[in-house]
């Protein structure tokens with residue numbers, strides 16, 4: 001290693017001594033700044049250095065796949081977050097775990113349960129909550145946003161634990177929302193000095209400036225409760241013989257039938273089941289609801305898209321019933337709408353940054369060990385060479401002239417769910433939920449812009465997003481009306 005001549009770092013904005021690009025670091029929508037830097041430098045890979053930490057951004061699919069996929073043995077870890085992982089009790093978060101045996105064990109458990117070839121386990125719960133959601137919409141359409149958040153949270157909790165949540169104010173939903181918020185609060189890059197200067201973790205709590213340690217203690221109590229409470233509720237239901245099928249009940253069942261492993265190995269697997277179940281909520285709730293929020297926005301802004309999707313649904317369903325998962329292949333326009341939702345406003349615009357574990361060379365440049373490597377999903381999904389007018393919402397881009405899905409157009413899932421060995425293991429669960437809600441809502445409701453009740457003026461959707469790791473549309477007002485008396489009857493029948 002040391003005998004090799006040192007190659008230059010990849011191109012990047014000019015660095016200052018010591019602090020490097022610290023002052024250039026974008027606040028919000030960083031994917032747009034990364035894309036601009038790449039264009040200005042004429043390079044699809046951009047290197048920046050933040051006070052000694054290395055960061056590499058890949059702005060095209062080819063460079064991203066070259067590193068994160070083809071060289072995944074070196075690029076599949078995660079950067080250490082001292083505050084979140086060591087102090088606030090998030091060390092069991094698989095999405096943040098370093099690459100290795102512990103992570104692999106959890107990922108395997110996940111894949112065993114969420115087999116794309118047998119989606120019935122999770123689709124059963126998606127249908128259950130989807131129907132409940134439709135009844136809630138009929139009851140109070142103006143509250144669509146809140147109903148949607150509750151529906152997604154409820155479905156994910158049931159998929160993980162088999163616990164049927166009771167709607168607004170349900171303690172499991174409340175704990176889950178508080179738990180994931182505390183994670184978002186601890187994982188803000190640059191918020192806690194201890195993430196850049198890890199030795200600070202040894203300061204005693206009373207030391208001036210060590211409030212982060214007291215804060216971490218509060219977070220840890222919540223984190224532990226979030227991880228354990230729903231799991232214990234499932235164990236209790238299993239003991240009483242009333243548990244419903246779920247990730248946890250299936251995992252514990254298989255574990256109880258295992259007679260070949262030692263008690264120690266079985267205990268490790270039990271811990272992995274507890275961890276992974278809580279990860280299902282953290283990975284699946286905010287991501288899915290953000291995608292569905294973007295779908296709402298797209299429908300309100302594009303009545304012509306809505307109309308075409310409804311025509312297609314009516315031609316297949318004949319106004320007589322609500323769609324089912326089995327209809328999916330016969331509805332290419334709707335499929336194109338869902339693809340365009342994930343492309344237009346990618347839910348995770350920089351995916352989750354990877355971390356390199358060895359020195360490397362790429363196209364004549366040096367990429368040191370411990371570099372944070374970002375596949376810029378937003379840049380890939382907004383590349384005008386692949387998707388013309390990328391800022392526009394155009395489902396037709398995925399279709400041939402005779403309205404079939406065009407296999408030659410790049411599927412957004414090449415980037416919308418991350419890359420390589422860390423690629424989202426729950427992507428088919430999230431896409432399935434988004435498809436179902438899009439199909440249900442378009443068959444039964446019309447989306448329109450809201451009007452001011454006093455002036456009667458149309459209220460334009462504000463199109464504001466929260467710019468974090470998950471790009472989340474902020475709730476906006478819109479109007480939902482049932483398409484006909486018949487659709488209202490169909491929904492009412494769901495409640496019987």
Ligand code: HEM
Pocket residue numbers: 094095096097107279280281283284285287288291347348351352353354416417418419420421422423424425426427429430431
């Ligand atoms: C529908 C929207 C979703 C989006 C956009 C999304 C996106 C992502 C991304 C970008 C990653 C990181 C990939 C990487 O490191 O390259 C990830 C990881 C993960 N996702 Fe998803 N996800 C979604 C839904 C779900 C669902 C529904 C579940 C659970 C059922 C889930 C569970 C996970 C887990 C457990 C990880 C951690 C994987 C690891 O680090 O090994 N996701 N997701």
